[in-house]
Amino acid sequence: MPHMLILGMGYTASRLATRLRADGWQVTGVRRTADVEALAFDDASAVRAAIAQATHILSSVPPAGDADPVLTRYGADMVAAPAIWTGYLSSTGVYGDAAGAWVDESSAIGFGRRAARTQADTEWGALRPDMRRFRLPGIYGPGRSALDRVREGRAHRIDLPDQIFSRAHVDDIVAGIALSLHRGPPGIYNLSDDLPCAQNRLIEEACAILGQPVPPLLTLEEARLSPMARSFYAENRRVANGRAKRLLGWAPRHPTYREGLRACLWSALH
Template identity: 85%
Template sequence: MPHMLILGMGYTGSRLAMRLRAEGWHVTGVRRAADAETLDFSDEAAVLTAIARASHILSSVPPEGDADPVLTRYGAAIAAAPAIWTGYLSSTGVYGDAAGAWVDEASPTGLARRAARAQADADWGALRPDLRRFRLPGIYGPGRSALDRVREGRAHRIDLPDQVFSRAHVDDIVAGVLASIHYGPPGIYNLSDDLPCAQNRLIEEACALLGQPAPPLLTLEEAQLSPMARSFYAENRRVANGRAKRLLGWSPLYPTYREGLRACL
């Protein structure tokens, strides 16, 4: 039985674990606040044992400050592990601001505000020759989409007409990871949908699906966003997914936000 070790059982990691278990895999999860089904990240003996036993290892843990906590604590063990497949969930934020241009896996990284993310991405890439790095854009899915923000009164439309983003449904990310296990070579893969567009279009579509009026168009100052939310609008790029399609035989089930939001609804 294949054995997947997932370090970081957040939204995407948990969704992947559910899919793998449904396909007959043994899955071990690691998280900060362990429960009956996961290991505690600080329990080194248990985590090191799991690393040594797993046939597949994936980290979805982002950097903390300037360091990647998984690499700091367990990097040497993962580098030496007998696993036949290793992966890391990175971010398309490593590309920085492209002024709305397309970026692909060969584009420069380490720009702008995501220096720690870009460094972690590079460090994981140097860890093992068989590593797969999945660079992910904004992730949405059931319980975490524009529909939820509209329902909760947290949705905004920002008056930035030239601002463009890419995104991916969580199940398309899971499908990309699985495709790389079965088909693709090691390397870097952008897992994004086929339609980069303004965030306002998602909010307007969500409002239409819910039968609610769209929120007013605001400036960044009027919206009074949190620093993290505001930083989201500091970058502008379109993410190309052609490499994943060519080498993994992957194609998003939800090629645009329209199909993805309807599925969430």
């Protein structure tokens, strides 16, 4: 039986674990605190034993400060692991600001605001020859989409019409990772949908789906966003996904936000 070890059971990784278990995989998770489905990150003996036993290993843990906690604590164990497949969930934020231009896996990295993420991405890429790095854009899905922000009165439209973002439905990301378990070479894969666009278009579509009024158009200053939310608007790029399509046979089930938001609504109703 294939055995996947997932370090960091967040939103995306938890959905991957559910899919793999349904497909007959053994899945071991690692979280900050142990529970019935996961080991505790600080239980070094148990985590090292799991690393030594797993056939496949994925880290979805983001950097903490200037360092990657998994590499700091378990990097040497990862190098020695007998696994046949290893992966890391990175971010398209490593590409930095492209002034709205397209970026792909060959584009330079390290010019954006996420220096620690870029460093972690680079270190994971150098760790093992079987490493897959999945660079992910804005992730949305059930319980975490523009629909939820509109319902909760947290949706904003910002007056930056030329600001373009890429995104992906969480289940399309899971599908891409799952495909890579059986096909495609090691390396970098952007898992992004087919329609980069302004964030305002998502909010407007969500309002239309829910029959809610569209929020007013605001400047960044008027929106009074948190520093983290404001930093989201500091970069502008379109993320190309052709490599994943060619080498993994990946085809997003939700190629644009339109299909993706309606899938989120269907999930909420069922």
